[in-house]
Amino acid sequence: MVIGIDIGSTTTKAVSVEGTGGGAAGRRIIRKIKTRADDAVTSATGAFGKMIVENGIRMTDIERIMITGAGSSKLRGDLFGIPTRKVDEIQAIGIGGMFQAGREGIIITNIGTGTAIIDARRDSIVHLGGSGVGGGTIQGLAKKLLPTSEFSGIMELAGRGDLGQVDLRLEDIMAAGISFLNGEATASNFGKMLDSARSEDIALGIISMVYQVIGVLSVFAARSRSTGRVIITGNGSDNPLGKKVLTEITGMYHVEFEYPEDAAYTTAIGAGLSLPEV
Ligand SMILES: Nc1ncnc2c1ncn2[C@@H]1O[C@H](COP(=O)(O)OP(=O)(O)OP(=O)(O)O)[C@@H](O)[C@H]1O
Ligand SMILES: [Mg+2]
Known part of the structure; x- marks a missing residue:
């Protein structure tokens, strides 16, 4: 063993x-x-x-x-x-x-405290890059902006959040969408931040921002390697609201995300x- x-x-x-x-x-x-x-x-x-x-x-x-x-x-x-x-x-x-x-020949996005994106083939494993935006970003921002920095508490708040209170959406600034983005797409994370925004809305804004950044980076990595799928690993793989954000990214960019067991x-x-x- x-x-x-x-x-x-x-x-x-x-x-x-x-x-x-x-x-x-x-x-x-x-x-x-x-x-x-x-x-x-x-x-x-x-x-x-x-x-x-x-x-x-x-x-x-x-x-x-x-x-x-x-x-x-x-x-x-x-x-x-x-x-x-x-x-x-x-x-x-x-x-x-x-x-x-x-299987081999895959793009892996590992969402830990930070995020790393890797191109893995049988004969070569290459670090494509990544971002300091990850699970640590969620907890760090929560510590100052939310009444809790416990993960379960953040998720519970975010589950009741309204993104329209914090994010500036395309529909806020233009009559229709732009190119492949519809009116609900975020134009600017936290770019609206109404005075009426509650902790719930801010919690959802944090989760959305983190998973949007990770999702779009993953899309660009996948496209650079001509693949349409990305494997999501790390503790950040197991996040229902994060998965929802990534599903929205799939709708916009046509890259699929896969979540292995025990990620x-x-x-x-x-x-x-x-x-x-x-
Ligand atoms: N359900 C969850 N969704 C998103 N992030 C989570 C979840 N549960 C825990 N986290 C965050 O995941 C991070 C830890 O994940 P993981 O154990 O994969 O990272 P790590 O290996 O310690 O860090 P790294 O790989 O970046 O060095 C912590 O920042 C924690 O806040
Ligand atoms: Mg790790």
């Missing part, structure tokens, strides 16, 4: 990869755990310990530990005497994304599936 650990900027994820056989095809992801990422060593050893204790895994069954994510640069040497190797985060997202999508674990899975460099 191999343990893959992803020490992200906000959360640490660990998975166990079991089974052998021909490449990734014969492997199964059996166990998954998530913890908050405080300092890198504490969260990596904590995630590993939780994985071992909660699942009754024997240390001798672990061949190696593969570590990736922002915090991995702070770790040195082997953990608990088990061979421990580092995996480049972009490679890990690419490998994990292809495993979850069940919060893509990077950890990719690390666990990576072969140690010799």
Whole structure:
């Protein structure tokens, strides 16, 4: 068994990869755990310990530990005497994304604290770029603009929001839409901000802005690689209102978004599936 650990900027994820056989095809992801990422060593050893204790895994069954994510640069040497190797985060997202999508030649948009967009093919995984706009942006803005910065609270507020109170829409400034955009499309995020805007409306404005930026960047990335689909991974993959925004982007730009199961674990899975460099 191999343990893959992803020490992200906000959360640490660990998975166990079991089974052998021909490449990734014969492997199964059996166990998954998530913890908050405080300092890198504490969260990596904590995630590993939780994985071992909660699942009754024997240390001798672990061949190696593969570590990736922002915090991995702070770790040195082997953990608990088990061979421990580092995996480049972009490679890990690419490998994990292809495993979850069940195919290669894909664009992956990983929505974590920030956002990274990756072109993943069997023989090359390339970082196309990304944006600092991501889950961290939602929580950071919520802290100052909303009565809560808990994710569930933000989502609950946003679910009752009216975007017309905060966003300037095309219909506010012109009689019809423009080119392929209809009157409901956002002309300027937060460009209206009526005095009557409530927390609910601002919460929805934040979610909309973040997922619109990520969606349109993903569209341009997909088009640059002549594909019409994008795989969404990271904790930001599991966000019903965000998905709704991305569906609207699909309506405008004809690029489809796909949400694999366990998308919060893509990077950890990719690390666990990576072969140690010799
Ligand atoms: N349902 C959700 N929708 C959108 N964002 C979310 C959701 N739940 C948590 N988040 C945000 O996701 C971020 C953490 O996601 P994830 O664990 O994928 O990132 P990370 O790996 O820690 O960061 P990064 O990959 O950018 O280094 C946090 O900023 C958190 O606010
Ligand atoms: Mg991450």
